Amino acid sequence: MNMTLHTLNQEALGALLAQLGREAMAHRFRVAPNPCVGAAVLAGGEVVAKGFHERWGGPHAEIEALAAAEASGVPPQEWDTLVVTLEPCSTHGKTPPCVEAIVAAGIRTVVVGALDPNPLHRGRGLRFLEAAGLTVHVIQGFSRLEEICPYFLRWTSDERVRRPRPWVIAKWAQTMTGQMSPPEEVGEGRWISSPESLEQVLHLRSQVDAIVTGVGTVLHDDPRLTVRLPAKTDHPPARIVLDAWLRTPTDCNLFAPPAPGEVAGPVTILCLPGSNPVRWRALEAAGAQVEAVRGEDRMHLRLLDVQTYLWQAGHRRVLLEAGPTLLRNYLEGGMVDQIRLVTGPVRGGSGPSLADWLREARLKQTEMGECGPDSVLDAFLSVDF
Numbered sequence: 001m002n003m004t005l006h007t008l009n010q011e012a013l014g015a016l017l018a019q020l021g022r023e024a025m026a027h028r029f030r031v032a033p034n035p036c037v038g039a040a041v042l043a044g045g046e047v048v049a050k051g052f053h054e055r056w057g058g059p060h061a062e063i064e065a066l067a068a069a070e071a072s073g074v075p076p077q078e079w080d081t082l083v084v085t086l087e088p089c090s091t092h093g094k095t096p097p098c099v100e101a102i103v104a105a106g107i108r109t110v111v112v113g114a115l116d117p118n119p120l121h122r123g124r125g126l127r128f129l130e131a132a133g134l135t136v137h138v139i140q141g142f143s144r145l146e147e148i149c150p151y152f153l154r155w156t157s158d159e160r161v162r163r164p165r166p167w168v169i170a171k172w173a174q175t176m177t178g179q180m181s182p183p184e185e186v187g188e189g190r191w192i193s194s195p196e197s198l199e200q201v202l203h204l205r206s207q208v209d210a211i212v213t214g215v216g217t218v219l220h221d222d223p224r225l226t227v228r229l230p231a232k233t234d235h236p237p238a239r240i241v242l243d244a245w246l247r248t249p250t251d252c253n254l255f256a257p258p259a260p261g262e263v264a265g266p267v268t269i270l271c272l273p274g275s276n277p278v279r280w281r282a283l284e285a286a287g288a289q290v291e292a293v294r295g296e297d298r299m300h301l302r303l304l305d306v307q308t309y310l311w312q313a314g315h316r317r318v319l320l321e322a323g324p325t326l327l328r329n330y331l332e333g334g335m336v337d338q339i340r341l342v343t344g345p346v347r348g349g350s351g352p353s354l355a356d357w358l359r360e361a362r363l364k365q366t367e368m369g370e371c372g373p374d375s376v377l378d379a380f381l382s383v384d385f
Contacts, residue, residue: 009045010139013083016040016047017113017142021085023052025148028365029378030055030207032338033155033167033317035086036148039065041107042081048074056207056317057235062088062098066105076106085113085143090125099128109135113143118156150364151337151380165307166318168335169208171201172327172354173342173374179349180324192344196372201321202231204340209235209315210265212306214326215243224253225321229261236265238315241288242301242326244272246279250286268313270306272298303333324352331357331381339363341377 020038028036031053039061041048049072051064059067062084069079088098088110102110110129115138116122126136145153154160155167173192174180182192191198205211206227217223218241225239241248248254248269258264269283273292280290294305310318320330330336331354341358363379370376 012045013111014139014142016083017085017111017139020050020052020083021113021143021148023050024061024085025365027052027054028149028151029338029340029367031058032056032149032151032380035145035152037061037084037086039082039084041065041069041079042083043074043078044080048072048079057094060089060095060098061085063095063101066101079105079107081109081111082107083111083113085148086145087112087114087116087122088125088129089116090121090128097125097128099125099132102129103132103134107134109137111137111139113139114145116156117145117153118161120161150382154337154382164311165304165335166209166310166315167337168212168307168318168320168330169204169338169340170320170322170327170330170336171204171340171342172322173197173344174353175346175349176343177347177349178353178355179351180353181351182344182346182349192346192349193342194344194372194374197342197344197374197376199230200371200376202228205237205319206231206233208237208317208319210238210240210310210313210318212240212242212310212318212320212322214322215241215247216325217321217323218243218248218252218254220323222253223321224256224262224264226258226262226264228259228263233263236263237319238265238313239267240310240315240318241267241269242306243269244275244295244299244301246271246275246283246290248283248288250282255286255288270301270309272301303329303335307335324354328352328354328357331361336381338380339377341379342371343375343377345373 024036024038037053040050049068051061051068053061090097090099129136211225227233227236254267267288269288269290270293272295283290293309294302296302362382364382366379
C-alpha cells in the first residue's frame with residue numbers, strides 16, 4: 001500500500017486526522033469496546049462532511065460521513081477522498097463491512113490514520129480497497145490510538161483475544177455519603193438517582209447485548225430489566241440472573257409480559273450443577289432458560305465461567321446491574337471494564353459502600369457530568385493500559 005502522499009497535503013491531512021480523533025473521543029463510553037472513530041469526506045481538498053461512530057451497534061464513522069455528505073448537497077461525483085482515523089472494517093459484525101460502502105460511493109482515495117491493531121484484521125480493509133482500484137494512503141502518528149481509545153488496544157490485546165470475555169459495564173448509584181441504599185424516606189427507600197438518570201439507564205440498556213444481575217436483586221427489588229420508551233431497540237438485551245440455587249420466584253417481574261412501549265429480552269438463569277430439578281422445571285415453565293455453570297464453591301458461581309458462558313452465548317457488551325455483593329465480586333475479580341457511577345443529591349442511607357474500592361481503583365479517561373440533579377462519573381478500568 002502507498003505510504004506516501006504526492007498530490008495531497010500531508011500536513012493538512014494529519015491535522016484533520018488529529019481533529020477527527022479528538023472529536024470522536026466524545027463518544028468513547030457509548031461505543032466501547034469498539035473504537036471511537038472519526039471520518040470525513042473531502043471534495044477538492046475541502047471537508048464536505050464528517051461522521052463518527054456514536055453508539056454500540058450503530059453505523060460506523062465512514063457510513064455516517066457518507067450519509068452526511070449525501071445530505072450536504074455536494075454531488076457524489078465531486079467526492080474524491082475519504083479520511084478516517086482507523087482502518088475501515090472488512091468483516092460482517094453488527095454492521096456490514098465499511099469497505100463495501102466506500103467502494104460503492106465511488107470515492108477513489110482513502111487516507112487512513114492507523115491500521116487495525118487486531119492481527120486478525122490488520123491490513124485486510126486496505127487490501128480490499130486496493131483490490132477494488134482505490135488509492136490508499138496511511139499517515140502514521142496522527143491517530144494515536146493509545147490516547148484516543150486505549151481501551152480498544154486492551155480489547156484487542158493478545159491476552160483478551162486468547163481468553164475472550166465480554167466487555168462489562170458496571171452501573172450503580174450511591175448517595176453523597178457513599179451508601180448504596182437511600183434513607184427510607186427517599187425514593188421509597190430504593191431510588192437514589194433522579195428520573196433523568198433512570199432514563200439514561202434505559203438508553204444504556206438499549207446499547208448492550210445482555211444485562212446481568214443477581215438473585216439478591218431479583219428478590220429485593222423485583223426488577224424488569226427491560227428497555228422502555230423513550231429508549232428504543234430492535235434487539236432487547238438478554239436478561240441473565242446469577243442464581244446458584246434457583247431461588248428466583250416464578251411470578252417475579254422478569255416473567256411479566258412487556259407493557260406498551262416496552263421490549264424485553266429472553267431470561268436466562270445460571271445456577272450450580274445439581275440444583276433442585278423441581279425448581280429448574282418450574283422456572284423453565286415460567287419462561288426462563290436455565291443453565292448450569294461451574295461453582296467457586298457449593299454456594300457461589302465461578303464468575304470466570306459465567307463470563308465464558310456469556311461470550312459463548314454471543315454477548316459482547318454486557319451491563320451489570322447488581323447489588324453490592326455481586327458488584328464488588330465483579331470489580332475485585334477484574335471482570336469490569338467500564339463503570340457508570342451516579343451520585344444523587346442525598347446524604348445518609350444504609351448498606352454497603354464502595355468508597356474504599358473507588359479510592360484504590362485505577363480509572364482511565366474519566367468524564368464527569370451531570371444528569372438532572374445527579375453527578376455522573378464514566379470511566380474505564382485499567383489493569384495494563
